[in-house]
Amino acid sequence: MDWQNQKVVVLGGSSGIGLATVARLAAAGASVVAVGRERAKLDRAISGLGGLGERVSGAALDCGDRGALERFFGEQGRIDHLVLTLSGGEGAGRFAELDLAALRRGFEAKFWPQLEAAQSALPTLRSDGSLTFLTAISARIANPGTAGLGAINGALESMIGTLARELAPLRVNAVSPGVVDTPWWDRFPASVKDELFSQQRETLPVRRVGQADDVAHALQFLLENPFMTGAVIECDGGLRLL
Numbered sequence: 001m002d003w004q005n006q007k008v009v010v011l012g013g014s015s016g017i018g019l020a021t022v023a024r025l026a027a028a029g030a031s032v033v034a035v036g037r038e039r040a041k042l043d044r045a046i047s048g049l050g051g052l053g054e055r056v057s058g059a060a061l062d063c064g065d066r067g068a069l070e071r072f073f074g075e076q077g078r079i080d081h082l083v084l085t086l087s088g089g090e091g092a093g094r095f096a097e098l099d100l101a102a103l104r105r106g107f108e109a110k111f112w113p114q115l116e117a118a119q120s121a122l123p124t125l126r127s128d129g130s131l132t133f134l135t136a137i138s139a140r141i142a143n144p145g146t147a148g149l150g151a152i153n154g155a156l157e158s159m160i161g162t163l164a165r166e167l168a169p170l171r172v173n174a175v176s177p178g179v180v181d182t183p184w185w186d187r188f189p190a191s192v193k194d195e196l197f198s199q200q201r202e203t204l205p206v207r208r209v210g211q212a213d214d215v216a217h218a219l220q221f222l223l224e225n226p227f228m229t230g231a232v233i234e235c236d237g238g239l240r241l242l
Contacts, residue, residue, distance in 0.1 A: 001224040003029035012085035014042040016182035020212035026055040063113040069120040085134045091148035103148040133174040137236040164230030171229035173222040178236025180210035205238035
């Protein structure tokens with residue numbers, strides 16, 4: 001794909017997988033709009049891209065605000081691709097003790113904003129462009145303690161095929177990551193993160209923890225390949241095989 005004159009909007013583009021995706025697409029030559037909740041954080045992220053930042057603009061936006069989303073997309077003109085990397089941090093835990101209020105907040109932080117953003121963008125998305133969601137491998141494994149997370153991400157994944165048919169020729173896909181070393185893990189004590197990452201390095205077939213750019217690479221592939229739609233790519237280092 002010739003990325004020149006291609007406009008991509010990345011929601012959740014101020015850190016982690018979203019920021020890695022912004023960097024990859026800017027390096028490829030696309031014009032990228034990185035969207036994040038906090039202006040200062042977004043500005044720091046774009047500044048950290050160095051020369052690539054010249055191809056990136058930032059927009060501070062609460063993606064849980066439907067009115068703000070509609071105003072934002074209404075101001076963008078034509079968009080060729082939309083990437084939704086919005087995520088939450090709640091909903092984990094064994095079912096018997098699972099805090100259902102926290103699970104509800106998990107849906108509010110990830111499931112609903114991705115749908116609200118996708119729906120709001122439809123009038124400005126190029127008819128044969130692409131819409132790409134970020135889910136998680138919790139939707140496809142049966143690890144104790146992840147039923148809630150699996151519900152959030154499984155709900156998103158269950159829609160991909162139907163949306164691909166409904167919205168055609170717009171291509172609709174998703175990437176389902178495994179354990180990836182991003183700031184998402186900063187909410188946990190360092191000892192918990194270190195123990196989990198060590199376990200992953202020992203047990204994953206690839207013998208390492210994922211990096212944000214690994215997932216960004218998969219996202220870029222889905223945007224670039226005009227014959228991909230209705231697909232969910234597992235980018236998990238083989239976690240689903242264990």
